[in-house]
Amino acid sequence: MSEDLSTSHRLTRRLRDMLGLMSSAGLAQGAAVVALPLLQRFCYGPVAFADMAVYTQLAGILGAVATLRMDLALVKHPEPSVARATFDNGLRALLVTTGISLVIALLLPLSGSEMGQIQWLWCALPLGVLGVGLNGLISGWLTRAERFGTMAAMRAGGGVTGEALRFAAAPMGSIGLIAGRIAGQWCTVVWGLRAMAEAWSQAPKSTKASRRAAWKQDRPYSWYTTPANLLAMAANGLFILFLFEFGEGQFVGVVGAGMAYLTVAAGLVIRSVNDVFFKHLDDIPSHRLLRHYAGWSLGLIALSTMGIAVLWGIPDAWVTQVLGNAWRDMLPIMRILAPWMVPWIAASALSGIFPHLGRQSWTLALDALHLMMVGGLLWSVRVAMPGATLDQSGALQLVREYTLVQGVFYALAIGVAFIAMAQARRQ
Secondary structure, three states, rough: HHHHHHHHHHHHHHHHHHHHHHHHHHHHHHHHHHHHHHHHHHHHOHHHHHHHHHHHHHHHHHHOOOOOHHHHHHHHHHOOHHHHHHHHHHHHHHHHHHHHHHHHHHHHHHHOOOOOOOOHHHHHHHHHHHHHHHHHHHHHHHHHHOHHHHHHHHHHHHHHHHHHHHOOOOOHHHHHHHEEEEHHHHHHHHHHHHHHHHHHHHHOOOOHHHHHHHHHHHHHHHHHHHHHHHHHHHHHHHHHHHHHHHOOOHHHHHHHHHHHHHHHHHHHHHHHHHHHHHHOOOOOOOHHHHHHEEEEEHHHHHHHHOOOOOOOOOOOOHHHHHHHHOOOOHHHHHHHHHHHHHHHHHHHHOOOOOHHHOOOOHHHHHHHHHHHHHEEEHHHHHOOOOOOOOOHHHHHHHHHHHHHHHHHHHHHHHHHHHHHHHHHHOO
16 A cells, blocks of 8 residues: 555656646747747748758757767666766767768758758757757756756746747848757756756766766667667658758748647647656556556547647638738648647657667667658659659648658557557566
8 A cells, every 4th residue: 555655646746747847848839839920920931941940850860869868878877976977978979979960061062952052051050969969968867866847947948048039030041040949959058057067066077987887788778769769850850851852942841830830739748748757667567557658648649639639720811811821831731740740749758668668679670660661652752753843732742641651650659669568567
């Protein structure tokens, strides 16, 4: 009985932590929801949002592997000395990845790629990747210490600041949309570094031996979780990058802005749930894990379904009245894209189940399959294209097919998670 009460108390506390993160993230995401239509109406057109969509995908792909997932590994280290060694390993990996991102950004214009025409990408991409990596490491350190209130405050502050700076940077043109996002990330970094400064100074400094010992413990995150993240981000990013190379800039910008609206809400749920869910899995007895995951996944599916259903209640005319005629196609495209985000939210928010069970290799296999599915779709479209570019009808058909592929994959990922838990329970 006492064990059940203790477990119940811990779960209640975890739920409170998650709600705190969601409320603060809600402030940041709420600022984004308010800012987006104003930015679209008064500051930036679809072409600027197309550039932003490409930058977001490139930074996301590189940022996903920037620290070799040491940000995730250090959450599981209660000893300050081991956590600091893991942090330092992640920081070294991040510096290398930042250098690689600079090289990529410099080579893109030489390749003749449309992406190489984005202004100041050579500067924005390394700064963005470095900011993403540092935010990940800082969040891992604070999650390990269960300082969820601090994380909530810094994310909210950075998010609101970033949106404000996008308005201030509007005279810079398309790059202003990207610059504001990066500046907001770095505000969060500075806040986070200050928050962890005291605990950091008290932790023993890492040595070559301690970093090597920490690396031995954390290698599965680099061998399995890091490649899995790269494959997952590449699978999602290829769609936008393909559209940018072969579609019309206006259409790509409308798709990018539509996805921004959808991912604002989805990101609020995924980020908040994921941070707490992975940490509190340690509190769940193994025999209750499957039922616990089922409850969370069903709840997330119901929540996201209700949220996405709102799209069908918004009159199309409202979009053109509020945003202007340039954005008339955005709402119909959002309705096409929205269904796949229902299983995506549940699968992504609860993805920590695989490393918790020691099944990182399963994640790697799943994400390799995901990349093959999306890559196969894009290859088939490219082969069937009558010319060098996609017309609007062909691009719309691609969006429909992409939604189908994504929905099938994320539903499969949830099913595989149940199989992994059932197998672990039998062992």
